[in-house]
Amino acid sequence: MQDPRLRLFSVIVISITAFSSLTGASLAFLWWLFCTNGLGLLRRSSWPLLAFIPLLLVTIALWITSGDWISYLVRLGVVLLIAIFAYQDQRPGEFMKVCSWAFGPVRGFDLGLAGEMALGSLRFLEGEIERVRQAFFVKGIPFGIQSVIPVSAGLVFGLLRRSEDQADLLLTRGYVRGGMACPRFSRSRSDIFVSGIAIFFFILGFLPVREFFILIQ
Structure with missing residues (x-):
């Protein structure tokens, strides 16, 4: 859609x-x-x-x-x-557009930014899982339940580091609240x-x- x-x-x-x-x-x-x-x-x-x-x-x-x-x-x-x-x-940016369109440039932008960061973390997790699967395949290691716990721990720590980096970036850029987004939509x-x-x-x-x-x- x-x-x-x-x-x-x-x-x-x-x-x-x-x-x-x-x-x-x-x-x-x-x-x-x-x-x-x-x-x-x-x-x-x-x-x-x-x-x-x-x-x-x-x-x-x-x-x-x-x-x-x-x-x-x-x-x-x-x-x-x-x-x-x-x-x-x-797609990236769509949640920001919808929130800004529905709730305005302050609350909508803040909500959209939080949602985009969460969805970005999920996409990061998806990419990491795919890379882990490829690494296991190349090394000939079966990717089973016994591998889930150590892999999950590494992914969680990676997400925490990524979230901390994003928070530092927003702080460095002086973000307080609200922002400007000009959403445009097309429908079929x-x-x-x-x-x-x-x-x-x-x-x-x-x-x-x-x-x-x-x-x-």
Whole structure:
């Protein structure tokens, strides 16, 4: 999607739909599968799927305690897929543009700057993970669970050093609050179509099936 405002709106609407019920989750999954390039983005970079590990752990706990684990797994799983798509389809600077457009040059700029720094850290983490995998492959070392702990520790320390460097840079440049951003947006017909489908599925997800068939007659 070209317009980040429509992408954010669609993601929020369809995430609410997915979390509402199993029917809503099914509709949201169809939206993710056919209306976005989420599957193609995952094929290019699958590391965000690590976010499913905590979900699976909680699902196992619900299964052991006889909770409604199926509904939890399906609804939260679809929400995670949508969130991963929103992250992977986002381009640097878009969050700053949307926040400045929505909240103005002071609060919007501050919020956008914080968001861009967080997303930049995630992109840094993505690049580091890919480099670690390549290094393990070149050395012929299997990249398994036994490697996760030392690698994770190194990545965490790297992120902390990066955050400290960014804070020092802002301090050196005399940043206090607010700033000037001139956001420009472009949208395509497909953006409007995808957003319209998200709204339609949102309405359909909260509409009882019987009333829906009465409505279309």
